[in-house]
Amino acid sequence: MVKLDINGQVHALDVDPETPLLWVLRDKLGMMGTKYGCGIAQCGACSVHIDGAVTRSCSLPVSAVSGKVVTIEGLSPDSRHPVQVAWLAHQVPQCGYCQSGQIMAAAALLAEKPQPTDADIDAAMTNICRCGTYGRIRAAIHDAAASKA
Amino acid sequence: MTYFQNLGEQASSGQTSSSPTLGRVENVSRRGLFKGATALGGLVLAASMLPRSAMAAYATGAGAMPHGVVTDPRVFVSIAPDGIVTIVAHRSEMGTGVRTSLPMIVADEMGADWARVRIVQAPGDEAKYGNQDTDGSRSTRHYLLPMREIGASARTMLETAAAQRWKVPVSEVKTGVHEVVHDGSGRRLGFGELAADASKLTVPAAETLRLKDPKEFRLIGKGAVSITDLRDITTGKAGYGADVRLPGMKYVVIARPPVTGGKMVSFDPAEAMKVPGVERVMEVRGWPWPSKFQPLGGVAVIASNTGSAIKGRNALKIVWDDGANAKYDSVAYRAELETAVRAPGLVVRNDGDAEGALKTADKVIVGEYYLPHLAHVSMEPPVATAKWTNGKMEVWAPVQSPGGTREDLAKTLEISADDVTVNTTLLGGGFGRKSKCDYVLEAALLARELNAPVRVQWTREDDVHHDYLHTVSAERIEAGLDKSGKVVAWRHRSAAPTIGSTFVADAKHQIPIELGMGLIDMPFDIANVRCENPEAAAHTRIGWLRSVSNIPRAFAVQSMVAEIAHATGRDPKDVLLELIGPARIVPFSASVDKPWNYGEPVESYPIDTGRLRHVVELVAEKAGWGRKLPDGHGMGIAVHRSFVSYIATVVEVAIDKKGVLTVPRVDTAIDCGQFVNPERIQSQMEGAAVMGLSVAKMGEISFKNGRVQQSNYDDYPVVRIDEAPRVTNTYIVPAAAGTPPSGAGEPGLPPFAPALCNAIFAATGKRIRNLPIRDQLAV
Ligand code: FES
Ligand code: FES
Numbered sequence: 036m037v038k039l040d041i042n043g044q045v046h047a048l049d050v051d052p053e054t055p056l057l058w059v060l061r062d063k064l065g066m067m068g069t070k071y072g073c074g075i076a077q078c079g080a081c082s083v084h085i086d087g088a089v090t091r092s093c094s095l096p097v098s099a100v101s102g103k104v105v106t107i108e109g110l111s112p113d114s115r116h117p118v119q120v121a122w123l124a125h126q127v128p129q130c131g132y133c134q135s136g137q138i139m140a141a142a143a144l145l146a147e148k149p150q151p152t153d154a155d156i157d158a159a160m161t162n163i164c165r166c167g168t169y170g171r172i173r174a175a176i177h178d179a180a181a182s183k184a
Numbered sequence: 185m186t187y188f189q190n191l192g193e194q195a196s197s198g199q200t201s202s203s204p205t206l207g208r209v210e211n212v213s214r215r216g217l218f219k220g221a222t223a224l225g226g227l228v229l230a231a232s233m234l235p236r237s238a239m240a241a242y243a244t245g246a247g248a249m250p251h252g253v254v255t256d257p258r259v260f261v262s263i264a265p266d267g268i269v270t271i272v273a274h275r276s277e278m279g280t281g282v283r284t285s286l287p288m289i290v291a292d293e294m295g296a297d298w299a300r301v302r303i304v305q306a307p308g309d310e311a312k313y314g315n316q317d318t319d320g321s322r323s324t325r326h327y328l329l330p331m332r333e334i335g336a337s338a339r340t341m342l343e344t345a346a347a348q349r350w351k352v353p354v355s356e357v358k359t360g361v362h363e364v365v366h367d368g369s370g371r372r373l374g375f376g377e378l379a380a381d382a383s384k385l386t387v388p389a390a391e392t393l394r395l396k397d398p399k400e401f402r403l404i405g406k407g408a409v410s411i412t413d414l415r416d417i418t419t420g421k422a423g424y425g426a427d428v429r430l431p432g433m434k435y436v437v438i439a440r441p442p443v444t445g446g447k448m449v450s451f452d453p454a455e456a457m458k459v460p461g462v463e464r465v466m467e468v469r470g471w472p473w474p475s476k477f478q479p480l481g482g483v484a485v486i487a488s489n490t491g492s493a494i495k496g497r498n499a500l501k502i503v504w505d506d507g508a509n510a511k512y513d514s515v516a517y518r519a520e521l522e523t524a525v526r527a528p529g530l531v532v533r534n535d536g537d538a539e540g541a542l543k544t545a546d547k548v549i550v551g552e553y554y555l556p557h558l559a560h561v562s563m564e565p566p567v568a569t570a571k572w573t574n575g576k577m578e579v580w581a582p583v584q585s586p587g588g589t590r591e592d593l594a595k596t597l598e599i600s601a602d603d604v605t606v607n608t609t610l611l612g613g614g615f616g617r618k619s620k621c622d623y624v625l626e627a628a629l630l631a632r633e634l635n636a637p638v639r640v641q642w643t644r645e646d647d648v649h650h651d652y653l654h655t656v657s658a659e660r661i662e663a664g665l666d667k668s669g670k671v672v673a674w675r676h677r678s679a680a681p682t683i684g685s686t687f688v689a690d691a692k693h694q695i696p697i698e699l700g701m702g703l704i705d706m707p708f709d710i711a712n713v714r715c716e717n718p719e720a721a722a723h724t725r726i727g728w729l730r731s732v733s734n735i736p737r738a739f740a741v742q743s744m745v746a747e748i749a750h751a752t753g754r755d756p757k758d759v760l761l762e763l764i765g766p767a768r769i770v771p772f773s774a775s776v777d778k779p780w781n782y783g784e785p786v787e788s789y790p791i792d793t794g795r796l797r798h799v800v801e802l803v804a805e806k807a808g809w810g811r812k813l814p815d816g817h818g819m820g821i822a823v824h825r826s827f828v829s830y831i832a833t834v835v836e837v838a839i840d841k842k843g844v845l846t847v848p849r850v851d852t853a854i855d856c857g858q859f860v861n862p863e864r865i866q867s868q869m870e871g872a873a874v875m876g877l878s879v880a881k882m883g884e885i886s887f888k889n890g891r892v893q894q895s896n897y898d899d900y901p902v903v904r905i906d907e908a909p910r911v912t913n914t915y916i917v918p919a920a921a922g923t924p925p926s927g928a929g930e931p932g933l934p935p936f937a938p939a940l941c942n943a944i945f946a947a948t949g950k951r952i953r954n955l956p957i958r959d960q961l962a963v
Contacts, residue, residue, distance in 0.1 A: 054492065129867055130614075
């Protein structure tokens, strides 16, 4: 049995402890907001928060999870996290597939650095967006920072 | 279904893979409230409207696409008694915004309040909805007018219903926002109140329709409507290919032959079966290459979750027979292509006497350009879910061509298309890869064999190893100059394995759609032009990737322009404009056997050098061409017509002392005729700049021993935020009255790489002729 605290709810699961957290979220729990993009911690589509730190769930065995997991579904009770609001205002997504991960990465960045510089954004936002929405991601992060200031 | 109509025909005359054209059909929507038919007499028209003929002064190739166009409002629009208007999106959403844009056209034309519009995604059913192949940057250009007609029909029926209710002439009623109003009395009825009556009316004939004066558009052209899935995307609720879960569903990952055309000889499932969660290992049927979109075959691992299936697949021991392409080696193949373009090849355009003029030219400038294979790597790898119930197949998949997928499923399963349902999910990117439904066919075959719902997930490694790759090409241009520096001769040889090879064995020459992407349609004002296409054999699956052959062609032609400028000591923009020549319509050369104009009639979509010049002049002005730049900076310009749109790009680069390249600014001017959502055109231009930078800087798929050498984003990298252009400005040319809509999804890409490399030359004096740039700038 593996015990997981996800979005404030505790789940006891009978899974192979080596299974990456991503597949537990998606295939066992049906939480489909966290995406698969590469499986090797390269793209960030699978980003979740573990005790507030952004983590790539595709490369983390579920047995190694020792903290509270927050996924895109649990980021904000009313979907009004400043990052989400800024994402709407800038109409960031194109296909949208990378955006759960981008939003989770941006939210973690802002939690750590409420007023990130462009260099901070470059360093923290290493998620891939094949559609190329980076300019809007950067602008939206600055906006979200301004709204919290 | 094919990227372009008649593709199979192009690949080999006599063999055709495209579907018959069924033309207009009159199916009635199951959901539709517009049902039945009662006669409606003499329509009189509201004042703010223009006759359809005034608006429909252009023809498109839409009707010639498989299954043509359907404009029956009963198929696309339904209105509930509470006034909610539901509009069908029949094209696939992969990030362009089309799922919002097309319904928005209907809503604007019919007078619907966008807040009370809901969008539903059509399943694959081209007999009902018309062509659904979301490809070739065609959706807006083929559907702007049909969607307006659908909206106008719905509005006309609502107005007629109101006039009948009030017993007044229809000329006295008009549509406001989501309601019909009687002029004299001020009486009004909401759409919901009129829906039932309107549904009993006959659909008006297209010729009788009146379309809105564009001045009265509330949504079209305004850029004020966000994509319909925006909120769901930001909350993780948007549904993509892998997000469908069915009770009892099995999770499948497949090992496919590592070499194109290879076969599985034997496999040992023992280690895979030891992986917790793995339930079964079995062979999957494959088709011999080339097989269009049929599965590659291999060995499937069936598990209780995707993680176990991946682990099990990696534990399989398989003996492969690599087949005829086992020696495919990119280093050797590059030499082959480069040799090929140094010798004469099949002449595909011949105006004047380029050979003679090159001999007598004062100066000949030669440029040889090489561009490698590219993979699509959309963020969502191929994936499909399938369910087999009582002889019927239902699939959920991110497909660009749901109609074509349905037909291919029916053929592969040998059942009737009536027994096949294709549900289109959102696509996590497509770029042409998801026009090929091999992954859906795999899921369907396994679902039937296992008699259980299955989801086949391609890993990123599967995606990189088994893509339908962008071709690899060598382009050689020789430009002959007279004493004054004027270009008097132009010979362009292009050698690249053809998309046709995916449809027909041993195809070695590029097909008209490829030749028509910047080779034979090269518009420069040069007296002697010769284009040749030497043979090139394919050794892997060649497909189409966003903007296709325009990538190498624009790179070669637009790099050459700057090379000529350098050789003659002139400004590249001035030389570019001189080569384009005066504003005129350039006819397709009479020497071209099958000219390709993106499937569009030349009458409405000619090669117009006035528009080409204009985007060059516009972008140069906006970018501040010639302005003073900091040390290490340079500016480059390029222009290209593709998908019947005109796009010019200026890239500014900065290169530091170590040779590290950054892109502080990109300016792009696009003339795509009439447009629907300028905000999404802008996002397409921003995305094209990022993708263009990935192509130029780092994009390369290579082969050794027949195998793709890259596997994932670590060794096939794409640009991330730190490298992305810092500023991308888009200028959309307002459409002159009557200019038909053209494409926006793809044409932003081709000019980027040459503009970038021209900028690098301006900054450093180093001419990049081979992509990717990778470490070519390192000092
Ligand atoms: S899927 Fe986890 S980083 Fe790409
Ligand atoms: S929006 Fe498509 S991958 Fe980022």
